[in-house]
Amino acid sequence: MNDNIFECNLRAPYSLKSDLFSLELPIYAISSKSREPVELKYKDTFVRITPSHIGRATVKDKEIVIYCLSQLMVQLNSKLQPGEIASVCTFDFLKTTGRGASGRAYQDFNLALERLKGTIIQTNRTINGKPIDQISGIIESYKISESKSRRVEIKLADWIIQSALENKILTLDPSYFGIKRSFDKRVYEVCRKLCGKYHTLSIRLENFHTLVTGTGTAAKFKRDLTLLSSRGKMLGYRVKLKNQMVRIYKDTPEGKKFLTKDMLAGIV
Template identity: 35%
Template sequence: MSNESAVLPARSPLLPDRHPQRDLFVCDILDAVPKADMASMENPVFSLSTKPDMRTRRYERGENWIQIAPSRQGLATVHDRDILIYCISQCIGALNEGRKVSRHVRFKAHDLLVATNRQTSGRGYELLRDALRRLKGTEIETSIRQGGKEHLSAFGLISAFEIVRETRDGRMLDVEITLADWVFDAIENNNVLTLNRQYFFLRKPLERRLYEIARKHCGAQPVWKIGLELLRDKCGSSSRVKEFRRLLGKIIDDDGQHDHMPDYTFTMAEDIVIVRPKKSTRQNGVPLQLSSLCLAPDTHEGARRLAPGWDIHYLEEEWRAWVLKKVISVKNPDKHFLAFCKRRGAHKR
């Protein structure tokens, strides 16, 4: 081995930015804040496999259970989820602007590929078509409540899709998706959470799933702990515990070297996994901690009354970022946040 090859930089665990220069006419679409529904962040709906996954899986937690069955194309994957994130984001963005939304969502295929950092070559369109088929074919049966409803019948992740128009070389242009009731209920009831845009740059399916779980369960808490075996089950991993420990350890080591995991750090203490928000940058010499900005459970209800039509979770993140940027001393986070929402609501009216 030559001296030159010995000092080659380590390969980044992130995907490259495939679209550093974006078309101006789609900027407003691409800037929609990424959103995901909470139920599939909580439960292992999507397969981690990069090969066709033909297993039927069932998960039970207390009174809740969920069963996921594949079609002949296999289970929908974590990367297929990009399509649902894009559709949910567009719908929430429209609701925040006071526009009506429908479970029938139409978009330009190119816009979705760019917004989710997917390749726009012919292969990119083929992969999008395959993802639509898996989303349509994957069948869910669950007792999980969402939006005040309990779903006990089987349904797909999308109810239908149609490629509306194709160019002469076979690339799809317009796509129309009919979202499943389960997904649309989450949109109508705002049962969604904002994702970091770097999510679309995470290369490994397990990295994406770990981020979703941390975002859902840790949020802005100073720390969240979970057993290794339970985390494996929540990820939907088919690996044995020993192998899952190795895979997680590799991600932790990569993050220590590249700081590529968005928002959260993961550590292991024997068979306990510890998740913490990444520390905010010190400003004016003062260490800022998100943990000091925790809100009471009923504060969101008050915020919705003060800022009707707004995505409250987005407002909460905007408020936190503003407080941290301005180094504001917040003595009463709930009162401070409600005042922030009141100003936003008055501005919108």
């Protein structure tokens, strides 16, 4: 057994985890049709994302990274020696993420791996003061087994492993994989990163746009966000938009108090 390989074979409940970097900034695209390089600047952080010829890695593709990272964190929290290569049973992943097990689902999984491998990131971001490689992918390589189990060995990028080792991760809602729309999933990620211990938070619409997608027109983003807001709470958060401000409320007793107060005051 290669000591550098860790098995993603947990079936009992475990916490879903994401790295902080891709929670805060839109490393992953909303659509697989995204094929143009993207440059993002937010505060002191610069990111350039270059897709491969089949497109940029998507929010849905990120589920593979979350699946591997979540099980890696179980190992780290159990004081076991961490590996860098995740051994994944494709069927277990598809079942866990609710994708079904059709031939199309397996094909989409393979395309997701290729996008993750081919998407290149350049950034000045650091992890605990340690620079992320100036040019890095999301996964370095993958190898698909020819056996009936259809396992795949996925070598995660160094910056993802470093995020785990430095505990620069956050726990996601257990129902995260159940969010169907990639846009909604990305809004949830940003809310999760921004709010932290706060019960409510305000941010300018243009900044929220940068953090959620970083692409597309302001008008389309506002329409999509208004539609999401009209559907009510989303995995523990409510998002309200008025004028050029976005207000996020946690679905907690304190968060509900803030929402009620702001509604009575006409703020939202």
